[in-house]
Amino acid sequence: MTEALPPTTAAETPLDRGPHRTLAEASRERRDVVTGEVMAEERLIRFVAGPDGTVVPDLARKLPGRGIWVAADRASVETAARKNLFARSAKAKLVAPKDLADQVDRLLLRRVLDGLGLAKRAGDLISGFEKVSTALTSGKAAWLIEASDGAPDGRRKILAVARKSPRQPRMMAAFSAEELGLALGGENVIHTAFLAGRGADRWTFEVLRLSGFRPLLPESWREEP
Known part of the structure; x- marks a missing residue:
């Protein structure tokens, strides 16, 4: 069984900072329509009403x-759609597509994949076993990104x-x-580090x-010797 590094979970987010220190921080909080909990925008998915009365995901929060x-997880989005909470919140007739959670997942x-391409162009991403190993050894890597089908x-x-890295x-x-290769302009990219x-x-x-919609690591990895 391969002992992988633990993937990031919502519990590890640095957004939970306790009492607000600025009005700007407070303005970035919203209420989840499913639970009524107030939380940071980054932990939520924004939806709006489309021109045809369909619920539309707005991941960039610009529509x-x-x-x-x-809340940014599959169960919450499915619950909001099933219980018609979008229409209730908007006080208008709205229709949530049956595959709304899948839409959010794909978006x-x-x-995430496009973000890797941007990071590559900005010089924040490196690939290749030796380069990634060096970044890990020096503690410069924030993320280790492995191809799901790598050897x-x-x-x-x-x-x-990675386990010996100071960070x-x-x-x-x-x-x-x-x-990964298509996103980063290479062929069969296996090992990548986000600095x-x-x-x-x-x-x-x-x-x-x-991570609220799919696991970050393949389940099959748990079965490896």
Whole structure:
């Protein structure tokens, strides 16, 4: 059984800071329509009413109209759709598509993958076993991103390096080598590191939301010797 580094979970987000220190921080909180809990925007998905009365996900929080906020996890979105909470919140007739949670999942996955491409162009992302190993050893890697279909032997070796890092990186493997290669302009990208910094912090918020809709590590990894 391969002992992977633990993936990031919503419980690890740095957003839970206790009492607000500024009005700006307070203004970035919204109420989840499912539980009524007030939480930071980054832990929620914004929805708006489309022109045809359909509920539309607004992951970038830029679409016009009154926002309806739901916790960033599959169960919450499905509950909001099933109980007609979008219409109740908007006080208007709204229809939530049956595959709304799947829509959010796909959109989040694309945002996370596109974020890797942006990080690559900004110089915040490095790939290749040796380069990633160096970043891990020096404690510069905030994230270790492994191809979901990479060879177990190579994965065991890079994980061994990561465990000895002075800064334990978070880990995800939601993309295949081909998907990573297309995003990063290479072929069959297996090992990637997201260097610590503001870019990694912004990307982490997207990954945290994605983790509410799908596991960040393949279940099959747990069965490896």
